[in-house]
Amino acid sequence: MFKKKILMLFAAAVMFSAQAQDYQWKEAKSGGYTYKYVTNDPTQARFYTLKNGLTVILSPTKKDPRIQAYVATKAGSKTDPATNTGLAHYLEHMLFKGTDKYGSLDWAREKVELDKIDALYEQYNKTKDETKRKAIYRQIDSISGVASKFAIANEYDKMMSAMGAQGTNAWTSFEETVYTDDVPASSLDKYLAVQAERFRNPQLRIFHTELEAVYEEKNRSLDSDGSKVFETLFSNLFQNHNYGKQTTIGTVEHLKNPSLVEIRKYFNTYYVPNNMGIVMSGDFNPDETIAKIDKAFSYMQYKPIPKYTFQPEVPFTAPVIKEITGPDAESISIGFRLPGNKDKDVLLADLVGSILTNGKAGLLDLNLVKKQKLLRASAFTYTLQDHGVLWLSAAPTTGQSLEEVKTLVLQEIENLKKGNFDADLLPSIVNNIKKQKIQETEKYGDRASSLVNAFTSELDWKDQVAYVNDLSKIKKEDVVAFANKYLGNNYVAVLKRKGENKNPQKIEKPSITPVETNADKQSSFVKMINDMPNTPSQPVFLNFDKDIQKSKIGKAEVLYVPNTDNQLYRLRYRYKIGSLNDLKQPLAAQYIQFLGTDKKSAEDISKEFYKIASSFSVSTGEEYTTVNIEGLQENFDQAVKLYEDLVLNAKPSEEALAALKARIAKSRKDAKANKGAILNGLTSYALYGPKNKFNNTLSDAELNAVTAQELVDRMKNLNNYEQTVIYYGPESLKNLTAKLGSLHKVPANFAVAAPAKTFKQQAQSKNQVLFTDYDMVQAETRWIRNTTAYDPAQTTLVNVFNNYFGGGMGSIVFQTIRESKALAYSTYGYYVQPQKKSDQYYMMSYVGSQADKFGDAVGAMNELLTKMPELSDNLELAKSQVKKDIQTERVMQDDIIFRYLAAQQLGLKDDIRKEMYTSVDKITMADVKKFHTTHFSGKPYTYALVASEKNVKMDDLKKIGEVKKISLEELFGY
Known part of the structure; x- marks a missing residue:
């Protein structure tokens, strides 16, 4: 995964004036601990360094009874050994497998087998x-099969689910590996106990099936033109x-030749307290929390960290142009090399990215996108510790070459270097930021994300808090000087052309015997965690x-x-x-x-909205x-008037329409070159038939005639038409209706729209395969089955079933298809609830696998759809998830209104949710089994399949059901 751009948070009290504030590091003591903080920091973050060097960053906020928690290590693919690339990412996967205390039924016997596997991998x-x-x-x-008899898969995920965690995951990037969980505040003690154990003595169990999952992840990247770019x-x-x-995921050669010895060496080198941080934001007492963290992680010992060193890059003397081909649409990416994130120019680099594109009034926005000179264009700064990149991306419109697109984009770089942009764009950017x-700052999760990103990037938090204040001091001449310093003929351009991949790669499928997951077993450590007392939120x-x-307002x-x-x-x-x-x-x-009025151009309107830090959109x-x-x-008044004036006085432009x-x-x-769009089209075809919601669109002839x-006139x-006005903001309702009464004229009587076209979900009467050919390594398959009309009485059972069957990493689908059989990196299966009472439920299952595993993957999913394993502890966990999610969910702001409209x-x-909460404990295994038997077992399905005809055999598809090859024209309706 790639690092997110650093976020800087500012409190509601920050006003849009140029008011200066003082940002300084200060030291304070509380609860027996010394911490540092930054003055005027709206996150109120406390920065602790424990005796062993562990960094702890705490940002309390009581709006939600939850805590976003991260455990981060400042090590990623940058520090992978050159002989074992992808190792940091491997290790990330393995840190979900447990220790000698959990994840094992009999550690003494399991260890004997794991040691054998270690030695064999070194031979291999x-x-x-x-x-x-x-x-x-x-x-x-063979030995992995023996070892698996003593292992329990996914105990980490089960523990986190049992305590009500959400978003359990991890990512690895160039300079970080971060483990993330969002937990109920009442489960803090449990969370800390699990994390402290997780990093104490991790074991590399069930390794070869997890390795196969990483193979699948690599194959997905090999299928991704974006990854290749x-x-x-x-x-x-x-x-x-x-x-x-x-690369973060590593080379094919290294993935095929892993060393468990090297993985442990990496862990012992970099997973040390002085290189790690615990970051939390949410509902907790910081004095109590720091004491608990200190106690839980005191076993960790300080160790010196080897410093990564590198040779300076040789300056470019001319542009470097590279071409790649693949099935996705054409695009161009241009990268200029910039200094790392400690350089004094990094603030300017961020600002330059916003001057080029900010979605509204940047040079690319106004001069290229708004004028529709190409399909799309954007720019952003990708800043890492040692280097940065100004990354420009663009795609051609009809009849346009990539070379023409490159020229257009680089012309805007020249405009930047010449200062051909409005001086008031800079304060507008500051206001919008x-x-x-x-x-x-409204969400605890965003606070935690900003803090952990600053930690792993080794950024001074004081500079992050002062970011906008410092940004406001930059002048136009500073930007021009920066552009002329860094943005010359010293770029790399990657021209992504549409065509057959000339050098397809894939990791061959090894022969893997399914391993035991012991999904119905539980270690004593897990029982101890589950038995820890806690008082859940109401x-x-x-x-x-x-x-x-x-x-x-009138009739509205x-x-x-x-x-x-x-x-x-x-x-x-x-x-x-x-x-x-x-x-x-x-x-x-x-x-x-793309329209203006008789007094203002479309560009003028965008600039005016951006100047007042406002925006409008129509969808x-x-x-x-x-x-x-x-x-x-x-x-408010100015923004509403701008929109109302545009709609009232919009001038038709044939030129703008032709470009559109x-x-x-x-x-x-x-879209026809995008495998995700193709799979969605096949899914809609499976749900509704040949004429469906996906291809309900204007034909090419109809579009050209508009x-x-x-x-x-339509706008x-x-x-x-009949309308509802929705408002979330600080104005009183009385004042709001008074203002809108004059700003927004509601007609005395509403017009009636033409009758809505209807699409009826199709009953699956026989097994059928809908197939579309696509040049790819993987095969992506969805199982679709429409069932019955919406019944609110089924809501609780549906949610429990989804948790139990295929809705997460602890589900039966994931444990069987990925953990036990290593057939896929991504797999799920859940019952989709309608959004309207007149619609039907439908089952949607999915497996993305290597094409040579297609038959096995289909068989594995069909087996689960036919006969569902009955695991009582997993059912209790699924019920607990439903209950704890409801206990800690706080629906706020305008989400309240959208929940109301969805209920309507x-x-x-x-x-x-009130009915769900009171009824969830009554759900039994008999209920879930009957539900599965009634709707899924032995029933026909429509299989939506995207794969290469070169990699899957038609005869194999015919064994599943009647095969229907769907052309792109049938699929898309144009």
């Missing part, structure tokens, strides 16, 4: 003769540094009559929730007309952003078209 690693290698691997496979760009930008010399920081249910205030209903935290607002007009009523309405919603779904206007309340049609034509062509005037007529769609008057 050093052996070149393929015949001998296969013989050694057969031994590994990234690796090509970085390998050419950084020829002396591991940013370019090594300030607004963004206010939004980010659930808070919505009362739609009390939590939402209602009013009227107003739904209102106050913002008592800050001065931001979100206003929406929700009109009762969608794509099912009129296929041209979505096009009109797109078109309006059309199946049933509704929604206008969204948001920003700072003090600019060309871009849509290119987007359509690109006129500018009819689209403008001007939009306000005549289902014919519900109350918060369905």
